[in-house]
Amino acid sequence: MFSWQHFLWLAICIAGITASLVCLKKNKTSLSRLLDYAAVICILSEGTKVFSVMEMVASEDGSIIFPYIPMNHLPLHLCSIQILLIFYVRATKNKEMREKILSFMYPSCLLGAIAALAMPSIFTTSITVDQAFTHPMAYQFFVYHSMLVVLGLYIAMSGEIQWEKKHIFSTLKTIFAFGFISLYVNSIFASPSYLNGKLQHVDFWPNFFFTYNNPLNIKLTELWQWHLYLIIISLLVIVLVTLCFLPLLRKKKQ
Secondary structure: OOOHHHHHHHHHHHHHHHHHHHHHHHOOOOHHHHHHHHHHHHHHHHHHHHHHHOEEEEOOOOOOEEEEOOHHHOOOOOOOOHHHHHHHHHHOOOHHHHHHHHHHHHHHHHHHHHHHHHOOOHHHHOOOHHHOOOOHHHHHHHHHHHHHHHHHHHHHHOOOOOOOHHHHHHHHHHHHHHHHHHHHHHHHOOOEEEEOOEEEEEOOOOOHHHOOOOOOOOOOOOHHHHHHHHHHHHHHHHHHHHHHHHHHHHHHHO
16 A cells, blocks of 8 residues: 555556546447446456455365355455446336435445545455556456446436435435444454353454454554444545535536
8 A cells, every 4th residue: 555556556547537537428428338338347357356366275174175265355345336236227127226326326436446546455455565567456456446436427427317415315324224234244254263152352354344444454442442433434424425416416506
């Protein structure tokens, strides 16, 4: 994070995002066609990720060796769940549900992907900074999240949604619902160690939606610190999501 490789990737992503938006606008590409492109990128992205992180792991006694995908790579992050949403909105005939999901995807794709590009966890969980241009996971990560930025912005630019204040509240409710569910999911996929039925320590947790630990790896040692952290990120989500919608609501009034 914050290495010359990171900044070079950011420059490449900004150039790619800008060029994509100009091309889409110039060709008057429909949102449905962009969703088709996004679906292809999702398939290539997940395929690259799965076959890049797959490990051959032995059983405890060494008698069996089988392929294994580390749990932190499950598609349960805010950016990863966009894959299911992309395929849903491009296939559904339910116009009301399509609008609701697109209104959620606009800020969640945009904000989630920008945060991921600015703080690429890939360099701490999957590859080293020295592999930034030699490992396929780096290309998967930066291309996929750049696509989400383009998709989020183009949802706003497409004119397919009549933006209203209700979209702010529905988006916030969805994000907080996912965040609350992640508390269960993070515990389900954690690896706790017990002694005589008493919890001793946790060896691993996936940290989906960053509800268990902050992306900056600031140590939280007390429960009240974690509560404070949740309050901070909740307020940050409210402010950022609202700021995303304000320009669209003002444009509608004009």
